[in-house]
Amino acid sequence: MGHVKQGFVVLVILTSLVFIIAYVYDFSLMPVTHTLTWFNIAKQTKLYNVSEELSGKKNVWNFLINQTIQTTTTVENPIASVSTEPKSILQYIAHPSNYHFILDEPDKCSQWDPFLVFMVPVAAHQVEARNAIRSTWGNESSVQGKAVLTLFLVGLTGGPEAQQKLEEESRQHRDLVQSNFVDSYFNLTIKTMVIMDWLATCCSQANFSMKVDSDMYINVENLMSLLLAPNTPRENYITGYLMWDRPVVRRKNSKWYVPKELYPEPKYPTYVLGMGYVFSNDLPPKIVEASEAIKPFNMEDAYVGACLKWLGINPSGPPNPSQFRTYIKDPKSQDLSKVITAIAGSPEKVVKFWLNVKGHEQINHDSKNKDEQD
Ligand SMILES: *[C@@H]1O[C@H](CO)[C@@H](O)[C@H](O)[C@H]1NC(C)=O
Ligand SMILES: *[C@@H]1O[C@H](CO)[C@@H](O)[C@H](O)[C@H]1NC(C)=O
Ligand SMILES: *[C@@H]1O[C@H](CO)[C@@H](O)[C@H](O)[C@H]1NC(C)=O
Ligand SMILES: *[C@@H]1O[C@H](CO)[C@@H](O)[C@H](O)[C@H]1NC(C)=O
Ligand SMILES: *[C@@H]1O[C@H](CO)[C@@H](O)[C@H](O)[C@H]1NC(C)=O
Numbered sequence: 001m002g003h004v005k006q007g008f009v010v011l012v013i014l015t016s017l018v019f020i021i022a023y024v025y026d027f028s029l030m031p032v033t034h035t036l037t038w039f040n041i042a043k044q045t046k047l048y049n050v051s052e053e054l055s056g057k058k059n060v061w062n063f064l065i066n067q068t069i070q071t072t073t074t075v076e077n078p079i080a081s082v083s084t085e086p087k088s089i090l091q092y093i094a095h096p097s098n099y100h101f102i103l104d105e106p107d108k109c110s111q112w113d114p115f116l117v118f119m120v121p122v123a124a125h126q127v128e129a130r131n132a133i134r135s136t137w138g139n140e141s142s143v144q145g146k147a148v149l150t151l152f153l154v155g156l157t158g159g160p161e162a163q164q165k166l167e168e169e170s171r172q173h174r175d176l177v178q179s180n181f182v183d184s185y186f187n188l189t190i191k192t193m194v195i196m197d198w199l200a201t202c203c204s205q206a207n208f209s210m211k212v213d214s215d216m217y218i219n220v221e222n223l224m225s226l227l228l229a230p231n232t233p234r235e236n237y238i239t240g241y242l243m244w245d246r247p248v249v250r251r252k253n254s255k256w257y258v259p260k261e262l263y264p265e266p267k268y269p270t271y272v273l274g275m276g277y278v279f280s281n282d283l284p285p286k287i288v289e290a291s292e293a294i295k296p297f298n299m300e301d302a303y304v305g306a307c308l309k310w311l312g313i314n315p316s317g318p319p320n321p322s323q324f325r326t327y328i329k330d331p332k333s334q335d336l337s338k339v340i341t342a343i344a345g346s347p348e349k350v351v352k353f354w355l356n357v358k359g360h361e362q363i364n365h366d367s368k369n370k371d372e373q374d
Contacts, residue, residue, distance in 0.1 A: 095291055096179075096197030099190070103170045103178035105151065109203035115146035116227065117206045117281070119199065121191045122214040123183055124157040124166050129214040132347035134173065136354035137218045144224045149206075151175050152214075153195050155183030185255075185298075188274075192300040193291055199284035207234070210278040217336065217344045217353040222323060223278065226340065229319070233280065238308065239316045240277035241324040241341070244270040246302070262297035263306075271305025272315045275326065276341040286311050333360035 109117070118138065122129055130152050138150035152175055157163045170176040179194045181187055192211060199209050208227050212218060226232060226239075246268045249256040290307035297303055308315060318324055323340040331342060333356040344350040 096193045096288060099179045099181050099194055101177060101179055103167065103176050105174060105177060106202050108149065108151070108174070109205055112147055112149050113205060114149040115207045116148045116224065117199065117203055117209045118148070118150040118218070119195045119209060119211050120150065120152045120214050121188065121195065121211070122152050122154055124154040124162060124178070126214060127169065128347040132350040133214065134175070136351055137220050140220045143220050144228060146224060148220060151177055153191060153198070154178045155181045155187065155191060188300040189296050189298055189303045192304060193288065196284040196287045199281060200288055204281065206281045208278060209281050209284065210276060212276040213274065215343060215345050215350065216276050217342045217350055218276065219336065219339055219357065222338070223340045226318065227278070233316070235280050235282050236313045237316060238272055238277060238279040238283060238313070239318045240272035241275065241326065242270065242315055242317050242321070243268070243273055243301070256299060258297050258299055262295065268302040269305045269309040270315055271302045271308070273326070274301035275343060276324070277301070331356070333357050337361070
């Protein structure tokens with residue numbers, strides 16, 4: 001009896017230790033499957049490093065939080081409360097109606113009539129990332145007989161010279177949508193909401209859309225098979241790499257830090273990881289509507305999760321969760337030919353992953369033809 005008790009105490013201590021370690025190491029982005037190891041977390045940080053990284057993040061935070069607090073104070077002021085209740089500055093900032101498009105492709109969807117639209121948020125200067133996608137999965141304009149469209153969403157550029165370059169690129173490719181917000185990591189929620197707004201206003205005819213990061217490999221064929229499957233819902237549907245029961249990161253030096261002032265609850269509602277989530281195209285106008293009621297915070301994917309919760313829509317787990325992958329160690333063409341998403345991490349790797357799969361398909365095809373001849 002004595003050592004049963006002892007064993008129990010040891011078990012409790014061990015369990016507590018595991019929890020403490022998990023907490024310290026920022027468990028919040030530990031994905032649900034085994035694809036990400038402790039080491040990869042450090043790598044994952046690089047994912048967002050791409051020049052959208054903010055310097056002096058703390059000052060930015062102070063500034064924004066101070067603004068919210070000030071507006072809240074005005075509400076308490078008896079004179080101010082006579083007039084309509086002022087929205088918080090942050091809410092004002094995140095709602096897409098506060099922005100306008102500098103570059104746009106308003107007729108693209110009516111001309112193309114796509115079944116599926118990829119919307120890729122990217123910084124204006126990341127032309128290599130765009131070119132990698134244009135020459136690979138973004139160039140697949142018809143898959144299983146369905147039209148597919150890929151567009152890039154950028155914010156403001158650094159100056160007139162960069163703007164001119166961007167406009168040239170836009171004339172050449174006709175796949176850029178630019179909105180007038182300051183492009184930064186903090187502002188990714190604005191970017192996502194502008195994407196939702198664009199889909200709602202310029203592309204309501206599409207059946208499905210996907211928000212996908214610019215360093216991703218996408219297997220469009222497999223995604224199309226998922227979307228065309230008879231039991232895939234056509235409405236109120238969103239799927240990808242599911243994140244549930246995730247604690248909000250409160251450590252100020254973390255990339256994923258969200259202050260209590262912006263999001264007071266300790267956990268996020270279930271959401272779909274921002275690297276790539278796919279949704280039925282009835283959702284964008286609903287999410288835009290929800291965003292008027294939901295105070296914005298800087299985790300774009302969790303914010304979409306909060307909007308969905310407000311709407312009473314649950315993200316769906318994909319039929320085969322192993323198809324929504326984050327990092328794949330040593331990705332072989334066999335692995336990539338089964339997935340829907342994988343983090344490539346750089347423009348070169350996007351091309352490499354894609355060629356891997358295409359080359360493999362070609363070889364399979366050739367040997368099949370050879371078998372038929374034999
Ligand atoms: C990440 O940012 C740091 C400076 O903030 C820079 O030195 C480093 O090269 C960046 N890494 C990548 C992969 O962009
Ligand atoms: C925000 O407010 C705090 C205290 O109210 C102040 O110390 C800080 O300097 C303010 N930051 C900015 C950027 O205004
Ligand atoms: C897209 O594919 C077509 C042929 O399918 C090819 O001619 C074109 O060069 C490709 N575009 C890019 C940017 O690679
Ligand atoms: C976010 O965008 C808004 C609107 O362009 C801008 O005023 C604000 O400074 C940006 N915030 C950051 C942290 O970049
Ligand atoms: C796509 O949506 C249109 C209506 O917008 C519908 O008529 C069509 O059947 C849908 N296509 C598929 C394959 O579900």
